[in-house]
Amino acid sequence: MIRTTKSRFKMAMAVSATFAAAVLLAGCSTSSTPSAGSSSGADGDYTVAMVTPESTGEFYGAMYCGAQAAADDTGVILKIQGTPGTSVEEETQVLQSVLATDPDGLLLTVWDNNAFNETLAPYTESGKPLVMPDSFLSNDAYVQSIRTDSYQSSYDAAVQALTDFKITTGKVLVVTDAPGNAIQTARAEGFRDAIKEKSDLTMLEFSYVGGDSAKSSQAVSSALAANPDLSLVFSTNIGAGTGAANGIETSGVDGVTHIGYDTASAQVEELKAGGYDALIAQSPYKMGYEAMDLMSKLLKGETEASSITGDAKTVYSDWALVTAANVATADIAPFLYTTDCSAVS
């Protein structure tokens, strides 16, 4: 322990200077992932900012890859920021700082459609373009929203899965987040409605487990014990899915088909190992690419924001049902989430 104040001070200054230099150099340098805060674009006339939650996750990692690719193709500078968390106040802090840099355009994903209207008001009222991949605002103050139709994708995937896996009888359990999560509820309800309308299977009550795998595992084990004819389980998020796979395995019951939502790399590994029978995959890369592409067109005047009205303000992006059989094919590659841009294109 250094006792003298002078040498403690010197040590503290030396350590802090080295550390600060290292972090700043590492963080600001370019690398293969666009989320390194790097910018690109030859002419660099326009600067577009992109803000999302879960900025260190794989879904948005793939979206960043797509947006960066479009930025490179159209010669616009893209600055990607975000919060690793998912809460409103964390993202508002980041958004406030980003708006202070006065970007020419904004690509924004929010998980609460109401809470950001006020913070965005100065930006949207200034007439600058706002394009929203994977979300929308309740006050419609955006040019276009490019997102997955959570309800319909689940509905259609359920119908496809019933045929592909030849499930004709039994009960169905849906494990999902909480009633307040609009997207997860839409996924759950789409699946439920497809089962009710397009099959003879019986739906059990929704099981609300949040994103907690332990709760999900417990819920699925209990359901299997209470319903021996349970033949299909649908989990709407990663945590619920991991728990459900675990619950099915520990119960030792055969003949239960497990379908999950989203294809993070941990889930893809589970799919290959047999924990899932299928995964409903969104296309974040494409969402990012198309959003940035539209933004470039808006900035360069090739498209007019006023020409996009009514139904055209919402574009539903593709989804795919990924199974162990097709997971390695080139068609499915754009649907797998990853932060490694060289793996998607």
Add this chain to the structure above:
Amino acid sequence: MSASELKFAQAPTSSSALWHKVLKVLSNRAVQIILVEIVVIAIFQALSPNGAFLSEANIRGMLLTASQVLLLATGQAVLMSAGHIDISQGAVLIFSSVIAGNVMIAAQDSMSLPAVLVLGAVVAILSGVFLGAINAFMVGVVGINSLVTTLGMLSLATGASQVITGGVNLFGMPRELISGFGAVKFGALPLPMLVSLLIIAVIWVFYRYTGWGTHTLAMGSNFLAARRVGIKTLLITFGIFILSSALAGAAGYIDLARYSTTNISGHLNDSMAGIAAALIGGTALTGGRISFLGAIVGSFLAIILQSGLVIINLSPFYQTIAVGAMLLIAVSLDRSSRNRKGGD
């Protein structure tokens, strides 16, 4: 010894007296943090495009974020000076915003708008008072440790909020809450920040100039001795827990005014941010020492770092590391902490 050497040995010269005064000021933790913040602000401003860091919009954004953190940090500082802690502030904030929001939505048709807004503020603070009283009862009367008590309150308040709302955030708040309070600004200074500073100023005056402050510090320093000397420890315990939760209630009202909705699944790190701000600013965790100025500048440190790192476009992967490292550095520069009772 010669005459000139004798003269030298008599009294310190005015320049060394001044130097001692400067050193004494610099040994104040709050001042050190202010200096660190000035350096950090200068660096960020120099590195930011078009001076975006100190633009009016960014300063206003940072002050808005700080308006809530300041209230929580003050509550934590007062509690910590008495040797207690409150990790339920985030949950109390959510609960207060849920109750106040529902009351305002229900009342907006039958009362005039200004009355509805005032009613909302009163209800938010009273919800905090209610939960704070429960905390105080468990700690002061039943005798449970404050960490465990507020941990229980965290779950209770979160659960109650979820039951009341069914998990769905509120909508339909009166627009005037934002136009009349949340979005009002005087240049770069937002009204919520002004209100928070006023509240803290009032608390500081009471703490510093009435017996309450000294008695609270005495409780934190040596609880048994304070009680035996005749200090009304139970009354003060009730007072400080109610204060902490009432401040969380006020922060809940500001939350409603900023977002026009509740945020039931958020605010998970609010208590930690308040505790960190108070600690960084020089309030001792074990009690007996407090710094209001420190709590204020401590709140700003993390906010300044966050905003600056976003503006200079540091990758989000590195931002969390950078903020944590800077906080540790800012605290480790304090050389006099070794000698203080209660450590750091």
